[in-house]
Amino acid sequence: MQDEPGRMYEPRQDATSPILFMAREPECLLIGGYWPELMLTVLDFLNRAGFIVDVLSIHAGFKKHRLVRQHVLARDDASFLAAATDMIRHPYALVVPCDDPTLGRIMRSGLTDAQKSVLLPVMSSDDFIHIYSKIGLSQILRKHGIPTPDFRAARDRHELEAAIRELGYPVFVKIDASSGGLGIFEATHDAEARALAGGIAPYPVLVQKRVPGVTVSMEAFYRQGRLVHFAYSMQQGRTSEFGPTSIRRYVPRAGLEQGVFEQLDALGGALGADGFVNIGSIRSDIDGDLYFFEADMRPNLWINHPRHFGDDPAGAIRQCFSTGTHFDPPCPPVSGDTLLPHALRLGATDLMLNRHQVWRYLPSDFVYITLRYRIGAGVVAAMAKLYKRLLPRPYRKAVKRCLASLGFNR
């Protein structure tokens, strides 16, 4: 796969004709590109699930991908939304927004509710409130009686301090639309709370009681609010204190209590989920119950991992779309837990030393991703630093102008 510019979005002359493809396999529109590593992972997954995939992306790197039927490149907000509106006139069986910035972009856009409903993995515009919003999610969970840590929404520093007083320490203060642990702060005493109240932005923020326990992740897929598949794992290692998980212990669904299935069914209904959901919860040390605090309406980097213990979600999703019925997921015939590392989340030393047997679980595009996004990005960043050091600002402008006149400005 090469990283060359894809077809830039241009409105079609015949604005009423949908994309002219007839296919027997279900067709999927994958949109995003802010997180290319995830997009490549999802592309591989969707292919195994039997979909023909078109891509609308802000990233040029997908144009020549062997699994992409049609690629549309959109460089800015306006062309992205225009292309999305245009493409969804084709009756895709599934539309997958692949990252949080894309969910946010669609939510903030001036598209109609009907257009947003097609682009977002929910059943109707009544289900928008929780999309890329931690406050909205907490409110929905509470409204539907799904256990979630006690919380308050705070619009300014006074409300934040009052909320912390009500909830008591320890609490998490979370930026409403944030991901990767980057907008999560813990307060354990007054000085920390005061510093947070003065420094955190933007408001409103979610103030949430910390639940002591083990973080449990569930990658689920719903169709029309009904559960199709899920994988259940406990966090064993992560990239930073509140960052994404790097090692997980998967528990086969046969080993789970019935309550988990019931809660996930209820969650799908509460969210109006119609697609991938990345669910986060805590198994409380106090009462042993699950408390849900996260439901990102997108896939994550772990979606391919359950196939390593014989429970490939792609198979369940393929069956769901081919038979047209909701699929009652069988429990994989595995006994015992499975410890799985994620190669894209481990450090270079762990990778080289094959810690946790990571070589057995490399993602399919691992070499490309490593060269293009790890080593390649590192080299580009180092060159940019050197360039800035060697060339003072006024000269940089002149070089930019010169490159632009030669046609290198895209």
Ligand SMILES: Nc1ncnc2c1ncn2[C@@H]1O[C@H](COP(=O)(O)OP(=O)(O)O)[C@@H](O)[C@H]1O
């Ligand atoms: N209420 C909570 N109680 C205990 N731990 C929590 C709570 N909220 C978040 N965490 C921990 O912090 C991590 C990051 O929080 P999360 O809300 O998932 O942020 P992000 O959306 O940035 O991933 C979680 O994976 C979990 O381990």
Ligand SMILES: [Mg+2]
């Ligand atoms: Mg999280």
